[in-house]
Amino acid sequence: WCDRDYGFVYDKVRAHGGIAWFPVIDSDGHLSWEANPTYRPSQLICKSPDHHPELGIVQGEPIYTTFERNPDTFAYVPDPRLKRDAWINYVP
DSSP, rough: OOTSSSSOOOOOHHTTTSEEEEEEEOSSSSSSEEEESSSSOOOOOOOOOOOOGGTTOOOTSOOOHHHOOOGGGGGTOOOGGGGGGGGOOOOO
16 A cells, blocks of 8 residues: 555665565466565565455455445545554454
8 A cells, every 4th residue: 555645755765776575477477476685574465455444445345345335444544543443463
């Protein structure tokens, strides 16, 4: 997601030569991830999306559809305090 309240400031990403992990597609079409060595070592966790009704995410519905129906659903993106309780012990 990109929140236009914060604009598109990518100076730090550019300084690192890109994002922390690069998606790589091999000749068979399989996706793998390559770490960008300009970042500190980290572990990339790949998993299926979880169900998060507490954040207004409707399972099986595109986020843009949810937003079109009620833009205020995602007002917490620029202001996480609106969903303060949801972030306690949150695992993405």
